[in-house]
Amino acid sequence: MLDDRLRTLLQNMPKAELHIHIEGSLEPELIFALAQRNNVQLAYASVEALRDAYAFSDLQSFLDIYYAGASVLLTEQDFYDMTAAYLARAHADNVRHTEIFFDPQTHTARGVPFETVINGIWRACQDAPLSAELIMCFLRHLSEDDAIATLDESLPYRDKFIGVGLDSSEVGHPPEKFARVFERARNLGLRLVAHAGEEGPPAYIESALDVLKVERIDHGVRSLESPALVERLVREQMALTVCPLSNIKLRVFDVMGSHNLRTLLGAGLAVTVNSDDPAYFGGYVNENYFAAFDALPLDATHARQLARNSFQAAFIDPERKRAFLAEVDDFFATA
Numbered sequence: 001m002l003d004d005r006l007r008t009l010l011q012n013m014p015k016a017e018l019h020i021h022i023e024g025s026l027e028p029e030l031i032f033a034l035a036q037r038n039n040v041q042l043a044y045a046s047v048e049a050l051r052d053a054y055a056f057s058d059l060q061s062f063l064d065i066y067y068a069g070a071s072v073l074l075t076e077q078d079f080y081d082m083t084a085a086y087l088a089r090a091h092a093d094n095v096r097h098t099e100i101f102f103d104p105q106t107h108t109a110r111g112v113p114f115e116t117v118i119n120g121i122w123r124a125c126q127d128a129p130l131s132a133e134l135i136m137c138f139l140r141h142l143s144e145d146d147a148i149a150t151l152d153e154s155l156p157y158r159d160k161f162i163g164v165g166l167d168s169s170e171v172g173h174p175p176e177k178f179a180r181v182f183e184r185a186r187n188l189g190l191r192l193v194a195h196a197g198e199e200g201p202p203a204y205i206e207s208a209l210d211v212l213k214v215e216r217i218d219h220g221v222r223s224l225e226s227p228a229l230v231e232r233l234v235r236e237q238m239a240l241t242v243c244p245l246s247n248i249k250l251r252v253f254d255v256m257g258s259h260n261l262r263t264l265l266g267a268g269l270a271v272t273v274n275s276d277d278p279a280y281f282g283g284y285v286n287e288n289y290f291a292a293f294d295a296l297p298l299d300a301t302h303a304r305q306l307a308r309n310s311f312q313a314a315f316i317d318p319e320r321k322r323a324f325l326a327e328v329d330d331f332f333a334t335a
């Protein structure tokens with residue numbers, strides 16, 4: 001149950017966000033504004049008509065609309081404006097540090113130069129009122145050769161992002177399909193993450209760990225189907241970047257009351273709460289905390305654990321991590 005006191009606590013607590021696709025922060029109003037600015041024809045007559053189309057049956061039905069929405073992004077300023085809007089919302093939610101996914105292939109396939117994409121997003125991060133880093137994702141429905149070409153294309157901008165990830169259609173595209181490109185990324189000193197166990201089976205989480213050697217699992221909610229995997233994830237304190245509203249909108253769980261977030265936490269897993277694609281799933285990170293705490297038996301102790309986990313799992317140096325964790329502890333000591 002979410003009373004006013006718990007809601008205020010969740011709103012104000014310092015937190016990190018570790019699973020946010022920047023293209024998924026593109027609000028319908030901004031899609032229409034950019035379409036007009038760029039003379040792009042949209043398949044929807046109005047903001048309302050577009051929003052009405054946000055009724056998804058699974059991951060793929062969402063991805064089709066998400067890629068269509070991204071088609072209005074053409075100039076560096078478009079990428080800047082989209083990113084600046086997300087960062088302002090994250091700041092309002094008391095996010096202190098965010099690690100943002102971007103999907104270059106969605107744009108380079110349409111003829112938008114890699115440089116345009118990364119420079120716009122990166123410049124907004126430099127201007128942000130919070131700490132922000134970038135993680136470049138490969139689209140798993142495309143080939144590994146395409147991912148390798150994207151990694152090659154990114155090398156001149158190596159200092160503008162900290163890691164690589166794997167997103168898009170999960171089932172049928174197991175992590176091992178991307179073994180070589182992740183090995184190359186690892187040799188470049190990049191941090192590694194992958195979506196696994198959102199719609200795909202626990203075996204995909206295992207191959208993300210064993211073959212890709214990822215350092216965090218994005219989603220990972222299906223890990224509970226394998227007790228041996230849960231035991232391993234707890235032992236290794238492998239972070240899961242869980243996205244509660246996403247899981248409901250994409251029908252991974254029927255209703256928030258049946259989400260397994262509380263069970264994952266109770267098992268000792270290093271769970272974090274994140275927004276995934278906030279413009280499409282009904283809210284930014286604090287809305288994800290509110291919805292989960294409203295529907296599940298979660299209290300201030302869990303809030304503190306989740307805030308701590310978010311910084312613990314962040315790709316930041318140990319000194320900054322200690323400072324953020326101390327900030328969380330101070331916040332809860334005086335709350």
Ligand code: HPA
Nearest residue numbers: 021167168169195276277
């Ligand atoms: O939740 C997601 N899963 C896979 N790919 C994605 N791309 C944006 N959001 C997602």
Ligand SMILES: [Zn+2]
Nearest residue numbers: 021167218276
């Ligand atoms: Zn995601």
